[in-house]
Amino acid sequence: MKSWSVFQRKIFLASIAILAIGVVFILTTISWSTNTNSLNENFSLCSAMPETPDSTNRLEFHPIKIVVEPWRGEHNVYGIFAIPLQYKDISYRSKMLVKGTDNAWDATPTDGVKYGLTTPEGYFLLVSFFRTRLTLWYLVTGRFKELQQPCNWKLYLFPIKT
Structure with missing residues (x-):
């Protein structure tokens, strides 16, 4: 199996970080939605x-x-x-x-x-x-x-x- 280049690792880590931020945003929004009306x-x-x-x-x-x-x-x-x-x-x-x-x-x-x-x-x-x-x-x-x-x-x- 071919090892990843430095650039590929950075792209992978950036993608994981963006997904994590999105999950936190969605979970926070859902938790607030019960009390928004x-x-x-x-x-x-x-x-x-x-x-x-x-x-x-x-x-x-x-x-x-x-x-x-x-x-x-x-x-x-x-x-x-x-x-x-x-x-x-x-x-x-x-x-x-x-x-x-x-x-x-x-x-x-x-x-x-x-x-x-x-x-x-x-x-x-x-x-x-x-x-x-x-x-x-x-x-x-x-x-x-x-x-x-x-x-x-x-x-x-x-x-x-x-």
Whole structure:
């Protein structure tokens, strides 16, 4: 049997290292997947969110449900927010921020059925998606758990004066 050259041994070791990293990534992702869907039933865990405009004329809300499953592909990292009906018929701009990011994302109305939710009495639902690529960056940098915390997600509504 012919012995391997130095180059072949390096390629073999690099392949083993890449496979090992992939296995660790998959196992870590699977272990986190059991705890990635959070339904925020206890709003008191987050700081109080005013339902009346403050000095900047904005409203703030935390999500009632967060899904963080980037391994399922695009549009599998999102938050669903319950907004009191009194704000349904006013014109507003919406921006969703996640702690640690500078980017803001839009929110769109939903009935919640597609996401396994029923709309709570006296509320309407908005959904806002977080970029999958950015989620993977959070995973690589060890900040993945931050995305699973409802207190780190905020939806801002800015009423538009007519």
